[in-house]
Amino acid sequence: MNTNHIAIQVTNLHRAFGEIKAVQGVSFDVQSGEIFGLLGPNGAGKTTTISMLATLLRPDEGDAFVMGHSIRRDPMAVKSVLGMVPQEIALYEDLSARENLTFWGKMYGLRGAGLRQRVNEVLELIGLSDRANGRVGTFSGGMKRRVNIGVALLHKPEVIYMDEPTAGIDPQSRRNILDSVVTLKNQGMTVLYTTHYMEEAQELCNHIAIMDHGRVMACGTHEELVRLVGEQTRIDLTLNVEAGRVLEAWRAVEGVSRVSTENGQITVLVEDSNAVLPRLFEAATRLSTRITSVDIREPNLEAVFLHLTGRALRD
Amino acid sequence: MKILDIALKDLLRSFRSMFALVFMFGIPLLMTGMFYVMFGNIASGGDFNLPKTKVIIANLDEGGPKFQTSAKNIPGGKQARTMGELVVNVLQSKEMADLIQVSLAPSAESAHAAVDGQAAQVAIAIPTDFSKKFADPDKQAVIEFYQDPTLTIGPSIIRSILNRFMDGMAGVKIAINVFMDEAPESDYVLTGDVIQRYLDISLVQTEDLAGTLLDERAPTTASNSQTSGSQASGSQTSQNMLLRIVGPIMGGMMIFYAFFTGSSTAQSILKEEEEHTLPRLFTTPTPQAVILTGKLVAVFLTVLVQVVTLIIAARLIFGIQWGAPVPVAMAAAGTVFIASSFGIFINSLLKSTKQSGTVFGGVLAMTGMLGMVSIFDINSPTAARLGNTVSLLVPQGWAIRGLLQAMNGAPVVDVVLTALAMLVLSAAFFVIGVWRFNKRYA
Numbered sequence: 123m124n125t126n127h128i129a130i131q132v133t134n135l136h137r138a139f140g141e142i143k144a145v146q147g148v149s150f151d152v153q154s155g156e157i158f159g160l161l162g163p164n165g166a167g168k169t170t171t172i173s174m175l176a177t178l179l180r181p182d183e184g185d186a187f188v189m190g191h192s193i194r195r196d197p198m199a200v201k202s203v204l205g206m207v208p209q210e211i212a213l214y215e216d217l218s219a220r221e222n223l224t225f226w227g228k229m230y231g232l233r234g235a236g237l238r239q240r241v242n243e244v245l246e247l248i249g250l251s252d253r254a255n256g257r258v259g260t261f262s263g264g265m266k267r268r269v270n271i272g273v274a275l276l277h278k279p280e281v282i283y284m285d286e287p288t289a290g291i292d293p294q295s296r297r298n299i300l301d302s303v304v305t306l307k308n309q310g311m312t313v314l315y316t317t318h319y320m321e322e323a324q325e326l327c328n329h330i331a332i333m334d335h336g337r338v339m340a341c342g343t344h345e346e347l348v349r350l351v352g353e354q355t356r357i358d359l360t361l362n363v364e365a366g367r368v369l370e371a372w373r374a375v376e377g378v379s380r381v382s383t384e385n386g387q388i389t390v391l392v393e394d395s396n397a398v399l400p401r402l403f404e405a406a407t408r409l410s411t412r413i414t415s416v417d418i419r420e421p422n423l424e425a426v427f428l429h430l431t432g433r434a435l436r437d
Numbered sequence: 438m439k440i441l442d443i444a445l446k447d448l449l450r451s452f453r454s455m456f457a458l459v460f461m462f463g464i465p466l467l468m469t470g471m472f473y474v475m476f477g478n479i480a481s482g483g484d485f486n487l488p489k490t491k492v493i494i495a496n497l498d499e500g501g502p503k504f505q506t507s508a509k510n511i512p513g514g515k516q517a518r519t520m521g522e523l524v525v526n527v528l529q530s531k532e533m534a535d536l537i538q539v540s541l542a543p544s545a546e547s548a549h550a551a552v553d554g555q556a557a558q559v560a561i562a563i564p565t566d567f568s569k570k571f572a573d574p575d576k577q578a579v580i581e582f583y584q585d586p587t588l589t590i591g592p593s594i595i596r597s598i599l600n601r602f603m604d605g606m607a608g609v610k611i612a613i614n615v616f617m618d619e620a621p622e623s624d625y626v627l628t629g630d631v632i633q634r635y636l637d638i639s640l641v642q643t644e645d646l647a648g649t650l651l652d653e654r655a656p657t658t659a660s661n662s663q664t665s666g667s668q669a670s671g672s673q674t675s676q677n678m679l680l681r682i683v684g685p686i687m688g689g690m691m692i693f694y695a696f697f698t699g700s701s702t703a704q705s706i707l708k709e710e711e712e713h714t715l716p717r718l719f720t721t722p723t724p725q726a727v728i729l730t731g732k733l734v735a736v737f738l739t740v741l742v743q744v745v746t747l748i749i750a751a752r753l754i755f756g757i758q759w760g761a762p763v764p765v766a767m768a769a770a771g772t773v774f775i776a777s778s779f780g781i782f783i784n785s786l787l788k789s790t791k792q793s794g795t796v797f798g799g800v801l802a803m804t805g806m807l808g809m810v811s812i813f814d815i816n817s818p819t820a821a822r823l824g825n826t827v828s829l830l831v832p833q834g835w836a837i838r839g840l841l842q843a844m845n846g847a848p849v850v851d852v853v854l855t856a857l858a859m860l861v862l863s864a865a866f867f868v869i870g871v872w873r874f875n876k877r878y879a
Contacts, residue, residue, distance in 0.1 A: 176720045177719075178716055178719055178720060198722050198724070201720060201721060201722040202722040204720070206717065206720040208713055208716065208717055208720075210713040211713070212712070212713035212714045212716070212717035214446070214450060214712075214714060215712075216450050216453050216454070217446070217449070217450065225442065225446050226721070228438075228439065229439065229442070229718060229722075229723050230721055230722065231722060273717075
């Protein structure tokens, strides 16, 4: 798959519900084969945006193209190239996993032996082959999430939308889902991923659009976003002796921009922790001082969001 | 193809629900079974034995103008010198012996006392001037009816017999009055001949009086009613009577619960919206019209399966005669269409399934009961007419009308007209319902 090709092109989307402007002029491009994250708190407009891109909602203004198909003019073509993993579990609980997948496969136009084979493949992929005939209603939250994702994969779509797929599940299932998203990307699929978990966006996404109040506040790679607001890596250290002369020595180390201490803990702000950390150790050794703990805190999207909106991401 | 996929998925879900199965098939059959057991003895092979109603009669009639009937056709083979004796003879006839146990009282008070003391269930007092008033064109002859208020079926049958008898006599009286206007006083003796002529052609000619009376409120096919009077044995007659009572009840139950099924199956549209599967369906390359049509086909198929199963099950379990195949098929098809489309219409008015409890419990129960009025208004012709009119104000009433027509052996054209009326109503409910759903998901 050509990674330079634009899979999703979003231009100036608007959508209001009565007086509430849910989405206001959202624009971004998603490259083929990448994971693109829409990051923002609840109510930021992520689900409304993804619903418009899935042709569930019609935009008041603007347009978007999914694999070249306009969501306004050719919604059926858009639907045929995308797989949607909704935020909520959207399955028939009184049907088995196999029956669910078979039914949804038919809705995507699969039939006969091809359908049966694809259902078996997807069951294998989501790790539920041994529970294929169990009713979904009896599954754990994590298993349901996996079936929920499996439905979207049945017709081997070129683009997958995943709307907060890890909301409300246990850490182990969450890990499985994050791994499967990476697997999908590695298989060449384009993934549009919405989340309000900063760590997920940071771990998974090649590009991230930070949304708030229906607008895209910033868009880029993780590094670009962090650089955008000038955040530095923070290193917290403790020593086996009083800081004293060590503080002065570290202030002189190349790449260190600030050194401060509080309650026996020293905080050093640096541009590049990989380059600076060995120098800090070397300076401490020269002064016969031993570093007893190190905690590196990379600049993160939480700080970016705080910087852009003046409030925390989880508010 | 996708329409069928969606419909079959909904069917599978419906028939996997124990709750739905119980409501669709269990309760209608159970309720009918209860009536069956109540009216007969299913375990002993189906003999229908109503307990005899004890009737005590105080015949105080002193007679009137010259009146005499021959013994030829009078019930009990007795002569009657007064109208009161004629009433007593009718009630004491051998044809009534299976239903009524008659005793006589010297006065109205003693007859009342027998009922009050539970020695009898019905007291009939025929006043001293009964015959005189009967003969007087300006007066009305009245019989006093006194019953144990805690009983219904036995006294209802007695009342029905008397009503029928008195209705017939009223016709005779009109004939007599016309005759008296034209004939000299000495010819009054001929009034007996007029009465006898009436008796020749009326109910006393029918051996199975009770069966005839029950025909009025629980009709069966024409062929059955023809034969039951002249050929049926005692137990066959009892069985026919039982089926004539239970048949319409089963039909009513079937229709009552078919409407519930139509509504609860159509509710799956709202349910899928709340379960988020409907929005997900809209993200698949399946047109919205196909999705909604699939859901609607599921409603029709579910009600169809229910109605056909209940018709067959009731035939096999209770031996209910539904009527000739074509009229029954038309009535059943009309029921399926109207119950399904009414369900779609009702659900299109709801915002969520949370409202369905109130609507199903209220609207469907109320309209269902109104629709069934025509089954249970058995005694009075006036009440029957009123009940039939009221029941047609609700869709269930039309479905019951069609089914009763089929059971009754009514002319096919009548059943066709009722089925057409149901189809027109169905089309109206369907169009409004679909329009509202399309508007909702546009």
